[in-house]
Amino acid sequence: MDLCQKDENTDDIIANASAAIWYRDYLFIKKKLGQLVDSVLTDGTEIKIKVAVEYSEKYGLKLIVKDIDPTYTIGQNELSRQKLYERLQKENITNKNSELSLPIVLQKIAVISSETAAGYQDFQKQLEGNQYGYQYKVDLFQSAVQGIRVESEVSGALNIIKESNDYDCVCIIRGGGSKLDLSWFDNYKIAKTISDLQIPVIVGIGHDIDQTITDLVSHTSVKTPTAVADFIIDHNLSFEQDLLYKLEHIQFISKEVFNENKEQIARFASKLEVIASHLVQLQSSIINEKFEKINRQIGFLLAKEKEKLNSITKVLEANNPQNVLKKGYSIVTQNKQIIKSFKDLSVGQDIEIEFSDGKTTIKQK
Numbered sequence: 001m002d003l004c005q006k007d008e009n010t011d012d013i014i015a016n017a018s019a020a021i022w023y024r025d026y027l028f029i030k031k032k033l034g035q036l037v038d039s040v041l042t043d044g045t046e047i048k049i050k051v052a053v054e055y056s057e058k059y060g061l062k063l064i065v066k067d068i069d070p071t072y073t074i075g076q077n078e079l080s081r082q083k084l085y086e087r088l089q090k091e092n093i094t095n096k097n098s099e100l101s102l103p104i105v106l107q108k109i110a111v112i113s114s115e116t117a118a119g120y121q122d123f124q125k126q127l128e129g130n131q132y133g134y135q136y137k138v139d140l141f142q143s144a145v146q147g148i149r150v151e152s153e154v155s156g157a158l159n160i161i162k163e164s165n166d167y168d169c170v171c172i173i174r175g176g177g178s179k180l181d182l183s184w185f186d187n188y189k190i191a192k193t194i195s196d197l198q199i200p201v202i203v204g205i206g207h208d209i210d211q212t213i214t215d216l217v218s219h220t221s222v223k224t225p226t227a228v229a230d231f232i233i234d235h236n237l238s239f240e241q242d243l244l245y246k247l248e249h250i251q252f253i254s255k256e257v258f259n260e261n262k263e264q265i266a267r268f269a270s271k272l273e274v275i276a277s278h279l280v281q282l283q284s285s286i287i288n289e290k291f292e293k294i295n296r297q298i299g300f301l302l303a304k305e306k307e308k309l310n311s312i313t314k315v316l317e318a319n320n321p322q323n324v325l326k327k328g329y330s331i332v333t334q335n336k337q338i339i340k341s342f343k344d345l346s347v348g349q350d351i352e353i354e355f356s357d358g359k360t361t362i363k364q365k
Contacts, residue, residue: 084188084213093195097219100200103168104239106232108137110167110199112157114145119175119206119225126229134236139167145174145205150184158193167199169232172214173225174205185212194218204228325356 088094109127113120120140127136141157144150154172161170172185182205191213194201200219204227205212215221222228317323321331331354332339339345351362 080186084186084191085216087188088191088195088213088217093192094217096195097197097201097217100198100219102200102219102235105236106168107135107236108139108167109232110139110141110157110161110170111173112141112143112154112161112170113173113225115140115142117145117173117175119145119173119204122175123171123173123204123225123229126226127232130229130233132233132237132240134233136232146184148184151187151189154185154187155189155193158190158197161199162193162197165198169219170197170199170201171225171228171232172201172203172205172218173228175225182207182212185214187213190214191217202228202231322356325354330355 085094111120111123113123124138127138141160143153143157158170161167185205194214194217202220202222203212203215203218204222204225205214206224207215211221220231222231325331333352333354334344334346334349337344339351345351348364350364353360353362
């Protein structure tokens with residue numbers, strides 16, 4: 001068959017043959033890499049493979065994968081990671097978030113994770129089941145935790161949290177994974193967004209030894225999502241214990257101060273009693289003096305008024321009709337009316353004359 005001509009089934013045959021070759025190569029790579037296969041064969045990942053080139057008159061050129069070197073991919077990622085960290089250091093943003101102060105109590109928590117991730121479920125279970133009965137408000141900001149969408153979704157969630165500014169801390173969590181799985185968190189945009197955030201970021205993305213760039217620029221980095229929950233619980237427990245310690249210390253110091261000053265307090269009490277007694281006596285003496293002064297003034301006023309009364313009595317006695325009659329005067333009455341003038345006499349009526357020693361009647365005809 002002429003290589004420049006194709007029958008109507010040639011495209012399908014080539015497509016099927018290519019699919020078969022791709023599947024064969026995938027199975028070979030999967031057997032070679034094991035659990036690393038999904039991490040290595042991802043968009044944007046640089047790989048190193050050994051291939052053989054074959055030519056077929058029917059199907060043309062084809063590459064046959066003979067071997068793959070995962071250490072190359074890991075090495076390239078590590079090199080990129082080191083360069084990225086050097087860049088962050090030059091920009092002085094590696095420690096900005098770690099320099100923030102944690103609130104004394106962590107209660108309102110923003111979580112960036114995948115809702116279906118086992119790590120998120122472990123975090124929730126550990127936080128809600130704490131033995132101290134602490135209550136938390138947890139808001140989940142859904143994000144991919146592996147793959148090419150990690151950069152945009154994690155940084156996007158951080159920006160939303162930054163705008164709200166309503167949280168005590170931010171937790172970035174995911175389950176365990178290989179070094180290549182975690183390499184998605186070796187990202188400049190995520191690191192820069194964390195450094196611009198004024199809220200402490202706590203990271204637990206499932207690593208045992210190596211730290212991602214996200215770990216390095218965060219406030220606190222722990223191994224697992226469960227460890228993040230434990231960190232929050234322990235932080236709040238430390239605050240509570242500090243309060244209890246201070247309360248006990250205050251009680252102890254108060255008791256010591258009281259005991260040390262007990263005798264002095266007793267002396268003060270005794271002194272106050274003496275002072276109070278002296279004041280009572282002093283005030284009593286003052287009252288007695290005022291009372292005596294009042295009595296003297298009352299006696300003086302009574303004597304003065306008595307003298308006035310005696311004078312009035314003498315005047316009254318001097319003007320008493322009986323005393324006047326004794327002086328030689330008499331009282332003339334007619335019809336029981338005192339006659340003070342001659343013209344008041346009625347002719348033909350009896351006249352009574354009263355003396356000091358008796359009365360007499362003069363009858364007129």
